[in-house]
Amino acid sequence: MTASQRREQLLSVARELFASKGFDGTSVEEIAARAQVSKPVVYEHFGGKEGMYAVIVDREVQELTAALTGALDSRGHPKVLVERTALALLDYIEESEDGFRILVRDSPVAQATGTFSSLIGDVATQVEHKLTKQFRINRLDPRTAPLYANMLVGMIALTGQYWLDNRATKKSEVAAHLVNLAWNGLSRMEKKPALLQTR
Numbered sequence: 001m002t003a004s005q006r007r008e009q010l011l012s013v014a015r016e017l018f019a020s021k022g023f024d025g026t027s028v029e030e031i032a033a034r035a036q037v038s039k040p041v042v043y044e045h046f047g048g049k050e051g052m053y054a055v056i057v058d059r060e061v062q063e064l065t066a067a068l069t070g071a072l073d074s075r076g077h078p079k080v081l082v083e084r085t086a087l088a089l090l091d092y093i094e095e096s097e098d099g100f101r102i103l104v105r106d107s108p109v110a111q112a113t114g115t116f117s118s119l120i121g122d123v124a125t126q127v128e129h130k131l132t133k134q135f136r137i138n139r140l141d142p143r144t145a146p147l148y149a150n151m152l153v154g155m156i157a158l159t160g161q162y163w164l165d166n167r168a169t170k171k172s173e174v175a176a177h178l179v180n181l182a183w184n185g186l187s188r189m190e191k192k193p194a195l196l197q198t199r
Helices: 003-021 026-037 039-046 047-073 078-095 097-104 115-139 144-165 171-187
Strands: none
Touching: 003 039, 003 097, 003 144, 026 039, 026 115, 039 047, 039 078, 039 115, 047 078, 047 097, 047 115, 078 097, 078 115, 078 144, 078 171, 097 115, 115 144, 144 171
């Protein structure tokens, strides 16, 4: 086995273990045993568990970012963009379940970037720019676009996390329900929303 093949083998084994047991629940010993190598081989390639985890998270973030950015960069009616974005996340979950499990788990304290929350924040910023334009067209306060962007992206992301372990509903139905709530809620927004009762 070449060095690059061994590296990919170790990443594959570690990815599966991190997805099922989390970062803290996975040991270098277990990775080495599953890959049928000695611990020094793992250290030689990655310097330790943290280095291996960082490579895996980076790959997953790049893959999911590309999918979501592709959906947001496409042209079309805003409702179609919501559909494409919801489906992009659900497609990623379906095709890369282990990767998504790794992203949504708590990452090591030393890991400041490349987490699911930082990825979702980046996506919310992209959505904010699109919403700002739509808010101006519809004479809504564009200063509230960041708030609505985070609500919309958070709704889709949390639904994705729920769907990861609850697959009774088909992906297309989940996406349709997300779009229904997001679109019908956004298309009938009040200019100055207020609570019925105040505390």
